[in-house]
Amino acid sequence: MAKTNQVVFFDTTLRDGEQSPGCTMHHTEKLRMAEQLAKLGVNIIEAGFPIASTGDFESVQAIASTIGRVEGAPVIAGLARCKQLDIETAARAIEPALRNRIHLFLATSDLHLEAKLRITRAQALDQAGEMVRLARTFTDNVEFSAEDATRTDIDFLVQIVTIAIQAGATTINLPDTVGYTTPAEYQALFETMHARVPGANDVIFSTHCHDDLGMATANALAGILGGARQVECTINGIGERAGNAALEEVAAALMVRRDRFPLENSIVMTELAPSSQMLGEIISFTCAPNKAVVGANAFAHESGIHQHGVLANPLTYEIMTPASVGVTANSIVLGKHSGRRALEHRLSELGHTLSKQELDTVYHRFTELADRKKSIYDQDILGLLTEANAEVANA
Ligand code: KIV
Numbered sequence: 001m002a003k004t005n006q007v008v009f010f011d012t013t014l015r016d017g018e019q020s021p022g023c024t025m026h027h028t029e030k031l032r033m034a035e036q037l038a039k040l041g042v043n044i045i046e047a048g049f050p051i052a053s054t055g056d057f058e059s060v061q062a063i064a065s066t067i068g069r070v071e072g073a074p075v076i077a078g079l080a081r082c083k084q085l086d087i088e089t090a091a092r093a094i095e096p097a098l099r100n101r102i103h104l105f106l107a108t109s110d111l112h113l114e115a116k117l118r119i120t121r122a123q124a125l126d127q128a129g130e131m132v133r134l135a136r137t138f139t140d141n142v143e144f145s146a147e148d149a150t151r152t153d154i155d156f157l158v159q160i161v162t163i164a165i166q167a168g169a170t171t172i173n174l175p176d177t178v179g180y181t182t183p184a185e186y187q188a189l190f191e192t193m194h195a196r197v198p199g200a201n202d203v204i205f206s207t208h209c210h211d212d213l214g215m216a217t218a219n220a221l222a223g224i225l226g227g228a229r230q231v232e233c234t235i236n237g238i239g240e241r242a243g244n245a246a247l248e249e250v251a252a253a254l255m256v257r258r259d260r261f262p263l264e265n266s267i268v269m270t271e272l273a274p275s276s277q278m279l280g281e282i283i284s285f286t287c288a289p290n291k292a293v294v295g296a297n298a299f300a301h302e303s304g305i306h307q308h309g310v311l312a313n314p315l316t317y318e319i320m321t322p323a324s325v326g327v328t329a330n331s332i333v334l335g336k337h338s339g340r341r342a343l344e345h346r347l348s349e350l351g352h353t354l355s356k357q358e359l360d361t362v363y364h365r366f367t368e369l370a371d372r373k374k375s376i377y378d379q380d381i382l383g384l385l386t387e388a389n390a391e392v393a394n395a
């Protein structure tokens with residue numbers, strides 16, 4: 001099962017994403033976003049952390065009993081610590097869904113065990129086994145996450161993952177909780193697990209990467225190369241601190257670099273931009289303009305050389321079409337770096353075909369204006385055209 005040719009997308013926008021500053025969502029907003037995630041084709045929606053608050057419980061339950069009841073809907077997951085009450089609460093919240101999952105987590109690094117949980121390694125092993133077994137009494141789909149896996153002693157990680165599998169976990173997640181790992185190291189971690197954990201081939205291994213060093217997407221992809229077949233990610237890369245691996249980046253990389261990742265997934269690529277836009281409307285910020293794949297500038301070209309190339313053949317400066325990720329068109333942004341060809345192109349879009357001499361006159365005025373003004377709008381260009389025509393008439 002482990003190394004199938006299918007990469008499963010586990011979206012945690014509504015859980016890891018929602019628990020970060022500025023990303024709080026209300027009940028109806030979570031339902032709206034969950035509906036969009038289903039349309040986007042994610043396999044699993046982590047709908048929340050039911051024990052965290054009554055509001056969280058109700059949202060998870062509402063998503064499970066609406067979106068989760070539709071034939072072919074994503075699996076609805078609820079997060080739980082390795083504690084009985086957490087598990088029972090999560091189980092009640094996800095129960096209405098046709099397919100559901102309890103996602104259990106327990107910190108495994110010595111730092112977390114000692115400073116945060118104040119338990120020994122032996123106690124952690126017992127707790128993991130016992131709580132996975134309890135979760136399995138509610139659903140046959142149980143994920144175990146070894147929190148801070150990338151800073152965990154490797155022998156202990158092998159031990160605890162082995163116990164979780166023996167207790168019935170069906171997915172094993174190795175989170176890079178603090179965004180510390182590197183691609184080569186993370187790939188090797190999955191390879192080691194496959195080599196050393198008995199039963200590793202009977203479960204799916206998952207990545208969960210935070211972006212503290214800006215390597216979340218690269219690490220998630222490296223995890224896939226190491227044998228992981230589930231990726232945990234969020235829309236626009238929102239999440240704790242610097243965020244999570246961005247779903248749209250992982251999906252686009254798998255599409256564009258299929259030569260490196262000859263794997264299938266169920267993401268409806270044209271829903272990437274609409275999903276990003278919807279999230280931006282719901283939370284208190286949109287993604288940065290230069291954000292990969294879905295940022296406002298991801299398919300915008302301002303420099304003359306690039307504009308010339310893109311107008312001749314978009315492949316010169318675009319590795320995927322805007323339409324393939326749900327962006328309506330690339331945009332030729334007129335500014336001080338733009339050339340004559342881009343101006344001519346925009347004028348023709350506005351219904352004006354100019355002679356070479358007319359274009360020279362307008363272009364001269366355009367460069368003067370562009371030196372003074374950051375953004376040049378269509379009205380500016382039409383204004384320049386009127387001025388140029390008047391100049392010719394008065395000459
Ligand atoms: O970053 C993390 O370790 C988590 C776990 C709860 C999976 O979000």
Ligand code: ZN
Nearest residue numbers: 016177208240
């Ligand atoms: Zn996380």
